[in-house]
Amino acid sequence: MICVSKNKSLLKSQNLKIFGQGKLNGIVEISGAKNSALVLLAASLLTNEKIILHNVPRLTDIEKMGNILKNLGVNLIDKNNKLEIDSKNISIKELPYELVNGLRASFFCIGPLLSKYGEAKVPLPGGCNIGSRPIDEHINGLKALGAEIIIEERIVKAKIKGKKNKLNGTHIKLKCPSVGATETLIMAASLADGRTTIENAAREPEIQDLCQMLNKMGAKIYDSGKEKIIIDGVNKLGGCTHKVIPDRIEAGTFLIAAAATSSSITISPVIPNHLEAVTNKLHESGSRISIKGNSITINPRELKAVNINTAPFPGFPTDLQAPFTALMTIASGESKITETIFENRMNHVHLLKKMGANIKLNKNIAYIKGVKTIKGMDLVASDLRSSAALIIAGIIAKGNSKIYGLEHLDRGYENFESKLKILGIKIAREFNNKSCKESKYKIDQEPEEIPKCTAA
Numbered sequence: 001m002i003c004v005s006k007n008k009s010l011l012k013s014q015n016l017k018i019f020g021q022g023k024l025n026g027i028v029e030i031s032g033a034k035n036s037a038l039v040l041l042a043a044s045l046l047t048n049e050k051i052i053l054h055n056v057p058r059l060t061d062i063e064k065m066g067n068i069l070k071n072l073g074v075n076l077i078d079k080n081n082k083l084e085i086d087s088k089n090i091s092i093k094e095l096p097y098e099l100v101n102g103l104r105a106s107f108f109c110i111g112p113l114l115s116k117y118g119e120a121k122v123p124l125p126g127g128c129n130i131g132s133r134p135i136d137e138h139i140n141g142l143k144a145l146g147a148e149i150i151i152e153e154r155i156v157k158a159k160i161k162g163k164k165n166k167l168n169g170t171h172i173k174l175k176c177p178s179v180g181a182t183e184t185l186i187m188a189a190s191l192a193d194g195r196t197t198i199e200n201a202a203r204e205p206e207i208q209d210l211c212q213m214l215n216k217m218g219a220k221i222y223d224s225g226k227e228k229i230i231i232d233g234v235n236k237l238g239g240c241t242h243k244v245i246p247d248r249i250e251a252g253t254f255l256i257a258a259a260a261t262s263s264s265i266t267i268s269p270v271i272p273n274h275l276e277a278v279t280n281k282l283h284e285s286g287s288r289i290s291i292k293g294n295s296i297t298i299n300p301r302e303l304k305a306v307n308i309n310t311a312p313f314p315g316f317p318t319d320l321q322a323p324f325t326a327l328m329t330i331a332s333g334e335s336k337i338t339e340t341i342f343e344n345r346m347n348h349v350h351l352l353k354k355m356g357a358n359i360k361l362n363k364n365i366a367y368i369k370g371v372k373t374i375k376g377m378d379l380v381a382s383d384l385r386s387s388a389a390l391i392i393a394g395i396i397a398k399g400n401s402k403i404y405g406l407e408h409l410d411r412g413y414e415n416f417e418s419k420l421k422i423l424g425i426k427i428a429r430e431f432n433n434k435s436c437k438e439s440k441y442k443i444d445q446e447p448e449e450i451p452k453c454t455a456a
Helices: 004-012 034-046 060-071 104-117 136-144 179-189 205-216 248-260 272-284 318-328 349-354 384-396 406-412 416-422
Strands: 014-019 026-029 051-054 075-079 082-086 119-123 147-152 155-160 171-173 195-199 220-222 228-232 240-243 265-268 287-292 295-300 334-338 358-362 365-369 378-380 400-404 427-431
Touching (some): 014 406, 026 416, 034 051, 034 060, 034 179, 060 075, 060 104, 060 406, 104 119, 104 155, 104 179, 136 147, 136 171, 136 179, 179 195, 179 205, 179 228, 205 220, 205 240, 248 265, 248 272, 248 384, 272 287, 272 295, 318 349, 318 365, 349 358, 349 384, 384 400, 384 416, 416 427
Parallel strands (some): 026 265, 051 240, 171 195, 378 400
Antiparallel strands (some): 014 400, 014 427, 051 082, 075 082, 119 155, 265 295, 287 295, 334 365, 358 365
């Protein structure tokens, strides 16, 4: 895998050169889900037995999480897209800030460490700057399970109260269906004493994947994928072999790219019902969608403007809002894109406007009037999903583009440009002596209409 310590600075000196007005054709192999693999790695801390994970995507975020586990004493063996994880020699210590910073998923470790070892010290998480993502729901849920938690100098210190050194099952009602909080509390409750119920739980497929693996390990979790999840705590968990589900966000990104370029492609393997909100909107916007087993084929027709509102699963995913916005810039008619999950996830809008898109932004609502063409430009992506949106825009644009900010892209898309090349897109990764911050391609400061919020 990529060496993160060196790679971050190297990625900042790289860009993708895209030759515009390309067409896609062929079959795309979809990688394992990043957001699932990250939490499954954290869940491996719950057992002393070996966990074997298949279909693990090769991403910088996965590498960072692997380094965090290694720092705890976990033995990791990486064989292409398979990880063997052995946590029997783990030593409890504070996770170092330099490993945790920039990877929000690192906070998932608090639940397993607390539940299995009785204590945990985890720095407050980082990640993409797409808005406030508070950990209040995580903290309140762990307190309800019997943990004593204090936050000092941006370190969350959690400890189990009482002599039993076990969390106690309880009833938890989340104020909002937070994916991270739901996953953290499921892992913590799996070794708690007694039954835990989580109401208003998130229903995302990645949560269902976590519960499936935990049940293979001996957990007793019921009704994952529903708004109320029940967990009967067990004394210990064992090892297992598990295959990570396909990445629905990567799959949706390629479907959107195909629709944007009037191209017919097939994506596989996928779980079609994980993509229903996306394929419904693509169908509404003029594409024919065919589903056969674990494959989806898209045949675009005339692209029509449609409205979307992001929402928790099974609604339209916030992670595909930016790519879909890029699609709507050339759709016939007017569309409205409403972001309801993160308040700072419209950073791509002013970049698309530089390319010639007709977009008016009012807080978290983008009003788009479709144009015939947009023009290629040299731009810097500010987060993971905006990087995908700019690449799609570069593919449909007239002329060439250079997209910087690949340290974001490589967090969540495995071999993205290689897959696009296989589909027929002219795209190349360029290596430069200067970073994007030093280059002439640095973008202007973000306009005042985009709020600046630091992720919790």
